Amino acid sequence: MEGVDYLADERKKAEFDVNEMKIVWAGSRHNFELSDRISKLVANDPGFSKEGRTMLPRKELFKNTLRKATYAWKRIIELRLSEEEAAKLRHFVDEPAFTDLHWGMFIPAIKGQGTDEQQKKWLPLAYKMQIIGCYAQTELGHGSNVQGLETTATFDPQTDEFVIHSPTLTSSKWWPGGLGKVSTHAVVYARLITNGKDYGINGFIVQLRSLEDHKPLPGVTVGDIGLKFGNGAYNTMDNGVLRFDHVRIPRDQMLMRVSQVTREGKYVQSDVPRQLLYGTMVYVRQTIVSDASNALSRAVCIATRYSAVRRQFGSQNGGQEIQVIDYKTQQNRLFPLLASAYAFRFVGEWLKWLYTDVTQRLQANDFSTLPEAHACTAGLKSLTTTATADGIEECRKLCGGHGYLCSSGLPELFAVYVPACTYEGDNTVLLLQVARFLMKTVSQLGSGKKPVGTIAYMGRIEHLMQCRSDVKQAKDWLKPSAVVEAFEARAARMSVACAQNLSKFDNPEEGFAELAADLAEAAVAHCQLIVVSKFIEKLQQDIPGEGVKQQLEVLCGIYYLFLLHKHQGDFLGTGYITSKQASLANDQLRALYSQLRPNAISLVDAFNYTDHFLDSILGRYDGNVYPKLYEAAWKDPLNQSDIADGFHEYIRPLLKQQLRTARL
Ligand SMILES: CCCCCCCC(=O)SCCNC(=O)CCNC(=O)[C@H](O)C(C)(C)COP(=O)(O)OP(=O)(O)OC[C@H]1O[C@@H](n2cnc3c(N)ncnc32)[C@H](O)[C@@H]1OP(=O)(O)O
């Protein structure tokens, strides 16, 4: 029946002000109003319909994406949306497209690595979409090892040009989004060679296609790399392959903020660190952390609503069966994911602040916080995307069989999300970057250099190496100081153990390679400490709204106690807690699940997702799941006729043959 809210009873149970929680989730009243307005604008516009997306063949799917992206641009212009509003609109259209790379990487690369003059020339064209750009770094043979890229940019002093060339098959650019079919330009990363010397990787703006007929320019070979995982999903994106055969570009198309090549071909290094060349990656990693909470909360919203609708077992005297959300095992799988979504939201907010701070410092030539910004963005990108990808898959399983249907929204969400574990830095490779940062920090402990920011705790290393938890009863685990010290002691002890083991090797690089698995675990412990600390710090702020802070305290408790339970081995092995204290933590965790249960539906309502954005029958706001699933099945192309194509060709002769055999 239309108009009935099947989750109304659940909503009545809420013990907090949901509208105020919506503002906390959005980050501010301004953000809430913006998201609310733009998400409804998109949801109510048939031009952005998602109907049948997973059933379209690739060519049609891609064409439809081009239509949508262009329509989005048209609406942005017509409605005179600000940059902030336009970004929100693209977000709620919810379809990976070339525009993600144009706005998300091409423009930031020019902003971060271009000189003022270069920005003045290229940015207006890009902002008006008179040129469309992508970020062409990865090659067929190398992605993680950026220094190993093979494309060359050789300076020709005769003509004042760079010659861009792909010397081998493995040097073909491979993967860049938006490259295959749409981009007219790319920021290409290539080895700069001048006066016969190789100066390593630098960025160059290269035109790939004619602005007249969109044909590849002479010397450029470009195309799509082929179908990717999942129906619909990331196949809306034209990830591309690109080869250069001695393509010439003017010298001033080298991005020259970090280093320059003079008219005479002299290479000049600015006084900014070379690592700024990696700046676009730092920026995007930070945005990926914020996005993790979007993807995870979306999956959790679907699984939570469906878990309240779905009933299995336990009916007595013809009464209703039990809602699956009331099974403790379901809660133990679902509620930590709900808590993680909130945790990632707050750490994402904090990381955005850190990034803004480091950007302002860089502009003032203060590079001191760059290593920490790199470690935080790399580590948190790795931690949050791994947990989110695993979490989406867990949500699918939490929805039983129906979760496997595309109409649940979960398979496509997973297929779109899972490459986040790989792109913008493979998650293991990024953890090893954090580990290097930690080992450097430990090695400098005696030097008088005081660790600051997220590694300030290392400054109390002597205490952290010997302290013991003073938890005596389950509720002691609710004390923030007890929790922070536990996570600090675990992270510090794992880092110090790695450093001690490393010191046994004559060659530190060999040691690092040998101990890489332990080092990655130490990096995870450090990153989890950051997330836990930032959640706890958030709770120390003034949070208005009846019951809102209490709910966040429950979520925070679930987040860290679940981690403590899952990584018990670390906490016990490093000797900070006893097995009795671990067991008390688990008792407290169960108690928190019971406190969360009546608020579960309202906590996912606080994400304020429209049904259009969720695109899930199981996650519908009104919980009207079964009639809609039934209806959707009949819309499948297979059900357009009673007799399937191919029946007369294949099945009928088979049946006839069986019939003949039976008669014999
Ligand atoms: C819009 C959203 C859609 C997203 C689409 C996805 C787009 C993409 O995927 S684009 C391609 C992304 N590619 C990657 O992320 C590649 C991952 N690899 C790397 O980042 C690097 O090669 C990396 C960091 C692994 C190794 O760097 P490399 O220079 O070879 O060696 P390394 O010795 O480890 O680092 C040198 C120094 O630079 C520092 N450093 C490394 N990266 C950075 C960085 N990003 N920022 C600041 N410093 C850095 C290191 O800490 C080290 O410092 P120190 O010398 O003080 O110890």
Ligand SMILES: Cc1cc2nc3c(=O)[nH]c(=O)nc-3n(C[C@H](O)[C@H](O)[C@H](O)COP(=O)(O)OP(=O)(O)OC[C@H]3O[C@@H](n4cnc5c(N)ncnc54)[C@H](O)[C@@H]3O)c2cc1C
């Ligand atoms: C959907 C998608 C979109 C992308 N978009 C873009 C784009 O727009 N532009 C662009 O330039 N690139 C893009 N990429 C490429 C992406 O950035 C790379 O795939 C990524 O950086 C990982 O590099 P790789 O593929 O070389 O992995 P590899 O490094 O080959 O990884 C393979 C395995 O080796 C392991 N490994 C590698 N090095 C080490 C090490 N030192 N120690 C321990 N283990 C190691 C990894 O953990 C992994 O398990 C995209 C990729 C995908 C999947």
